[in-house]
Amino acid sequence: GAVVSQHPSRVICKSGTSVKIECRSLDFQATTMFWYRQFPKKSLMLMATSNEGSKATYEQGVEKDKFLINHASLTLSTLTVTSAHPEDSSFYICSARDRGAPAEQYFGPGTRLTVT
């Protein structure tokens, strides 16, 4: 089956530093990847849509200069949280849409970010 990985699974960083999270599709090509944020006991909220070779499309209220997204290849998208603050602490999940089966999205295992 389609597998999506995320790295790291957990990260703790200090306020003011930047953190990069990777999302990889391991056995399929993903022209589109999505980045979600999930607060404790809440549902997932879409942050941005990442398209290979072009700029990401951000949802309303999401700061594009704070959450930098790069989708440089058909199997890798990265989310960089710049100048992180404690309120950025959250669970970040990516998903990838299979180029060959565009109706489905496959989700990564998530990254727990804690900013101290």
Next chain:
Amino acid sequence: KQEVTQIPAALSVPEGENLVLNCSFTDSAIYNLQWFRQDPGKGLTSLLLIQSSQREQTSGRLNASLDKSSGRSTLYIAASQPGDSATYLCAVVAAGTASKLTFGTGTRLQVTL
């Protein structure tokens, strides 16, 4: 703006019971609806996907139905097991939104021995 609601928010049942989880959405113009399972601190596992033209999908002990006109979907779990304990999320892709999923609030299920 599409809104997705799930009822109940939490549910506890004894092992062996059949149960139904509910999902409702405000805009019936959807492309598909998907049910996911999420274990604590983990990512999502897709359970069932129903296209807008379909009325139900089945996988093992799971059966999902879709009534697009009334904006409702149900997930039926037969003969529940402790391993079914997790949070169940439904999500819809609105027509013309390039596969963007809008998630429901989730139902936290606990199946007790």
